[in-house]
Amino acid sequence: MFRRVLVALDRAPDTGTILETLGGVLAPEPEVHLLHVTQALPVGPAALTESICRDALGYLEGLAPRVPPGRVSCHVRGGSAVEQIARAALELNVDLVAAGTRGRPHLFTQGMGEAVARRTGRPVLVARAGAPARPIRRILVPLAEPAHRILDLVRRIATAHRAEVVVMHVEPPVLVMVGEASLPAAVPIRPDPEYSRVAASLRDHGLAARCVLAEGDVSREILAEARDMDVDLIALTVRARGLLDRLFMGSVTAAVRRRAPCPLLLWAPREG
Numbered sequence: 001m002f003r004r005v006l007v008a009l010d011r012a013p014d015t016g017t018i019l020e021t022l023g024g025v026l027a028p029e030p031e032v033h034l035l036h037v038t039q040a041l042p043v044g045p046a047a048l049t050e051s052i053c054r055d056a057l058g059y060l061e062g063l064a065p066r067v068p069p070g071r072v073s074c075h076v077r078g079g080s081a082v083e084q085i086a087r088a089a090l091e092l093n094v095d096l097v098a099a100g101t102r103g104r105p106h107l108f109t110q111g112m113g114e115a116v117a118r119r120t121g122r123p124v125l126v127a128r129a130g131a132p133a134r135p136i137r138r139i140l141v142p143l144a145e146p147a148h149r150i151l152d153l154v155r156r157i158a159t160a161h162r163a164e165v166v167v168m169h170v171e172p173p174v175l176v177m178v179g180e181a182s183l184p185a186a187v188p189i190r191p192d193p194e195y196s197r198v199a200a201s202l203r204d205h206g207l208a209a210r211c212v213l214a215e216g217d218v219s220r221e222i223l224a225e226a227r228d229m230d231v232d233l234i235a236l237t238v239r240a241r242g243l244l245d246r247l248f249m250g251s252v253t254a255a256v257r258r259r260a261p262c263p264l265l266l267w268a269p270r271e272g
Contacts, residue, residue: 001027001160002096008035008085011059012129015100019066020133021263022098025125025157030070033092034060037077037084082112086119097122100129101257113266114238114253121270123153127263136161140231142168142222143195150237150267151198155205157233157265164208166229167199170221171214219255227261234260238268 002025009015022032036056053076060074077084089097097116117124127133141154158165195211202209214221226234238253257264 001025001156002030003027004031004033004092004094005096005098006033006035006085006089006092006094008037008081008097008099009060009063010081010099011036012100014129016063016066017129017131017133018098018100018125018127019063019068021127021131022125023068024133024136024161025096026068026070028070030068032067032070032072033075033088033094034063034067034072035075035077035085035088036060037079037081082115082119085112085116089116089120089122094122096125098125098127101126111254113257113264114268117238117266117268118270121268123150124266125263126257126266128260131263134232136163136232138164138166138229138231139233139235140166140168140222140226140229141235142170142218143198143237144169149269150235150265151202153265153267154235155202155207158202158207159205163232164210165199165202166210166212166225166231167195167202168212168214168222168225169195170216170218172216172218219252222252222256223259223261232262233265234262235265236267238266 005022005026007018007022009018026032036059038052038056056076057074060076064072064074075088077088085097097120099113101113113124113126116122136157139154139158141150143150154165157163195213199209199211212225214225222234225231234256236253236256253266
């Protein structure tokens, strides 16, 4: 579970509900940093007028009582949201970054969560603003390849909640050209034993775990599985090794983020 957490809040209605969701992944007596970034001002606290700073701090301090018991501090910064959130995460050496998201453009809806994850190497928890927090009973882990870092995080959360872990692998359809059209080929899914070994490793740690294989559009299959199984958390690894990886995985992550029925835990290898 996470002991030191940065929560980015942008004053949109209901974004403070992330604090209730956060309670499910916090260690006892956590250190929680509430951060508001105002993009209308130049970078650096010296550029913030006293009145704007006082108003933003008042907003954060009003949310502080909703944080689970522990140590809470409030921060206000000016500048680029991604840059300031990433910088604060590294300076404060947090274990987790968290934010609420809505169905319209705002702080964490336009790929900023993924960008923060890449810049910091820290996991990012994204939850839909206004959605009620609920116990974590089942975690879905879609994998394009075995990713040990995200599995370590999932194992910690699942152990704390005695949650079931569902390891999922989606094979994109194989397309063949028929005239001028490309159609899915009737190619059976060949199970990769590595994913079964991942599930077995989780069971060796005393967790309930199983492996699910699917074929089709990756984001659509992930969302369908999440709804059918009524999962409480989706853990995604965001890959960014090259332009094609970034475009493909970025589109998958964005589609899942927009329509996910539950919070997302994102992790990416740190850039640079």
